[in-house]
Amino acid sequence: MQERSAETRADILASAEKLFSQQGYEGTGVAEICSQAGVSKGAFYHHFPSKHAVFMTLLEDWLNILDRQMQYFQGNAKSVPAALIDMAGMLRFVFQSAGGKLPMFLEFWSQASRDREVWQATIAPYRRFHQLFSDMVQRGVQEGSLQTTNAQETAWVILALATGILMQGLLDADGAAWDEVGKHGLEALMKGLSPSQSETEKA
């Protein structure tokens, strides 16, 4: 019985994700989610108090996946620039495994710009990603592999590059090899932030 309940919950989430991606959050109703998932309204409200709650669950699940990926790459490289360039390879994972889920990413951002609760749920992990990158940049400065006077700003630049490539890949999946673009971008950026460059320059 519990197993079936978990299955119902998963069906609701998968159906909602599909419909939100295709029609947007505003354009999708609870009735439609139920019909797509093949569950009753009673079953829906047993699992979720509202459409909004379903949306928030999808958002949190998505962010948890990204979080785990980030942690993984952080712990497996010999230097900070190497770790960041490795992370660009994460983009391939995001595009491949997320697949049809990607339009949801846009839906999250779009909702975040007008829904306070979604905004807070989005901004909190986004700032956490920023903090994680700031810490990495600072470690890079300490280990002598990076040079910057403003680690916070540098971290925003890295996050912006990743976000931008994600957006482009969403809009134009076949427009380029987006993981290659990410790698090229991170490499150029790391080179531009490398202290050896500026010292050689001075010499």
Add this chain to the structure above:
Amino acid sequence: MQERSAETRADILASAEKLFSQQGYEGTGVAEICSQAGVSKGAFYHHFPSKHAVFMTLLEDWLNILDRQMQYFQGNAKSVPAALIDMAGMLRFVFQSAGGKLPMFLEFWSQASRDREVWQATIAPYRRFHQLFSDMVQRGVQEGSLQTTNAQETAWVILALATGILMQGLLDADGAAWDEVGKHGLEALMKGLSPSQSETEKA
């Protein structure tokens, strides 16, 4: 009479933009746009065949503004890297003048991921921006200010950085001085792509 007609058209566009930003495209109806603009449905349909047409007009207007800005910066700098760093200053303009219009940007992307016509209207200028950056990068290589084996890829990196900063500014306007982040990012990137660096490195 013609003047009043142009005013009505502008009122419809401004009201639609406001409502799309606040409630999303799907969540906004023609009746609501009319009521917000203080115009009759007859007047609405005199100017636009559909809600979709209003959306497309807003999208085209937005892209035309960006286009003009890009052209301006391109013609006013002594080298390609300098022009690109100047363009980061454009972000300040986009944030300041666009103001409340920014949530619309997300709405455009979100709609583009599910509406073929919006997608084509979005992707065409986006690819034009990419082409413009590719041309600039190639000129940079020719003038000896940039080094890259793949100008197309480098152009995507620049565009991704700009898009990502726009997205972050949208989500978290007060989170950072976004035009400064843009400038810092472009400077680091240009430094990483500078041929003098790699030559000094070799020496």
